[in-house]
Amino acid sequence: MNTAKSVSTARWGVLAFFVITILMNYLSQSVLFDGQTIGGVSDKYSTLITPAGYAFSIWGLIYLTLGAYVYYQTFQASPEYNIFDRIAPPLILNLIANSLWLVAFQSEYIALSALLMLVILATLIIITIQWVKDRALPTHLKVKVRIPFSLYLGWISVATIVNLSVLAKYTEWNVLGLSEPTWVVIMTTVGVALAVLILLATHDVVYPLVFVWAYIAIAVAQPESEHIRLAALGWAVVLLIIDAAYFIRQRQRKKVLA
Known part of the structure; x- marks a missing residue:
């Protein structure tokens, strides 16, 4: 276990800004910023x-697991693993942008909130x-x-698509003359392509599952729009099959190489 002296300033910074982010999220739910939640x-x-x-309850899981990571990198991770120090600066920027996004969105600075969402995504x-x-x-x-x-x-990734869609609606920007249902089908397709790309590039089988979760929730939110419901559910099933097949294949390859 780390001692306080062995922990870098950057890791302490992650801990501090994580606490601030949790506080800001709490305030956004319990206190009215600019008169609204x-x-x-x-x-x-x-949209x-x-x-x-x-679907937004996933934030609870995200912050719970991120909190476990912050605790580990601060109090248990060996100083020899400098990956935690390399990650700290973009993570701190991410947490700052996360907190600012809450204020911007609640204050209806939609364009600013979209920009901050892109910062969160980039980090x-x-x-x-x-x-x-x-x-x-170590791999494990x-x-x-x-x-x-x-x-x-x-x-x-999903939230960025939604936030940009909100911006388009806010500015009354009719993208390429497309109807909103057509725009949704196109963007969900783009999301699937992104999920598969990240899966293949990083071997991360968790990432696509978040899209599956989100797409099912999109279908649930649109019971009267058959095209959107079928597209969202269809892509959710496709992603789940691709992800499961990739996971099984990776496990089999590891057994062969063992």
């Missing part, structure tokens, strides 16, 4: 690609690249500590 603004700018409300991509490149951390340990970021990146 996150849920109220989300309902106000609801056909917005998942059903229950998570940087973190993921660092995990993929790292060769020092890397799998465990990557799970929070797999969940986080997966949900933020």
Whole structure:
């Protein structure tokens, strides 16, 4: 276990900003920023690609696993594993952007919230690249500590699509003259392509499962729109099959190489 003296300033910074982020999320649910809650603004700018409300409960799992990671990198991870120090700066920026997004979205600064969402996404991509490149951390340990970021990146990937759709609706921007249902079908297809790309590039089987969760929730939220419901459910099934097949194949390859 680490001693306080062996923990870098960057890791302590991650701990501090994580606590601030949790506090900001609590305030966004229990205190009215600018006279309204996150849920109220989300309902106000609801789009056909917005998942059903229950889907957002995934934030609880994200913060729970991320909290476990923060505890580990601060109090248990060996100073020899400098991957935690390399990840700290983009993670701190991510947590700051996360907190600012809450204020921007609740205050209906939709364009600013979309920009902050892109910052959150970009920092998570940087973190993921660092995990993929790292060769020092034992594989069994890397799998465990990557799970929070797999969940986080997966949900933020979906949230970015939703946030940009909200921005399009807010600015009354008719993308290429497409109807909103057509836009939803296209964006869910893009999401599937992204999920498969990340799966193949990083061997991360958790990431696509977040899309499956989100797509089912999109279908639930659109009971009267058959095209969207069928597209979302269809892609969810396709992703689940691809992910399961990839997982089984990887397990078989490991057995052969063992």
